[in-house]
Amino acid sequence: MAEGLRERKKRQVKQRISDMATALFLEHGFEAVTIAAVAEVADVSVNTVYNYFPAKEDLLFDREDEVVERPSRLVRERGEGVPAVRAVLDRLRQDVAERNPYAGMDPGYARFMQVIQESPTLMARLLRMQGQIVDRLATTLREETGAAADDPTPEFIAHQLVGMQNAVHRNIARCHATGGTPEQLSAELLRQIDVMESLLSESVLNYAVKNTP
Known part of the structure; x- marks a missing residue:
């Protein structure tokens, strides 16, 4: 089944959040980075981050x-x-x-x-x-x-x-x-x-x- 527009956009948002979070972790370390900081660089709300990634470590282990x-x-x-x-x-x-x-x-x-x-x-x-x-x-x-x-x-x-x-x-x-x-x-x-x-x-x-x- 072909991926719909809605599903593709959700996948892209999820990938962007994970990529930006990983970049922050690599620069500052995992413990020093907050979910709020991830949300800010990804230009989404904190709730959106948690909707895609219920646990902070999910951001790094997204695959x-x-x-x-x-x-x-x-x-x-x-x-x-x-x-x-x-x-x-x-x-x-x-x-x-x-x-x-x-x-x-x-x-x-x-x-x-x-x-x-x-x-x-x-x-x-x-x-x-x-x-x-x-x-x-x-x-x-x-x-x-x-x-x-x-x-x-x-x-x-x-x-x-x-x-x-x-x-x-x-x-x-x-x-x-x-x-x-x-x-x-x-x-x-x-x-x-x-x-x-x-x-x-x-x-x-x-x-x-x-x-x-």
Whole structure:
């Protein structure tokens, strides 16, 4: 269904508020910025901000649903004969090689993570998101493999995958802080992903191969 004019305008207003709030957070820190300040720079009322973003941290994590769902979507959409773990790792490599914002390859990512780490509220939200990603991915893996309810394997695999993603993102922030060209950053991160993959057993790497329907 095509997006209507009203829906498009609401989406644009929401995105503008989030973008301006994020700019303020990056400049001043999360705790120092008030909702009133966000409303002022976005040229909307405080009530409008709360209508779109019930919690202040929602302004920074405006793509939370998309981020939480992404690994599960990659697993569901993997090609025939592709194991679940390789589908996620291959996409992570592609994101890094293409310097996709999903991989935190933007030079501003280090400051973005610094803002989160300086705020207990944002850190709590980030940890909750990571838990949701694991839960969602474990559910998807269970559905894809038909694993029994008492089989812990889907959850163990989900924890490993999300842990690897988190490790890459932390290293991206460190690499940004130390400088270097985008090409050097990509090369180093791809090397690190290769190292992580080499530490996984074949049973993990070949888990949940997608069969022909």
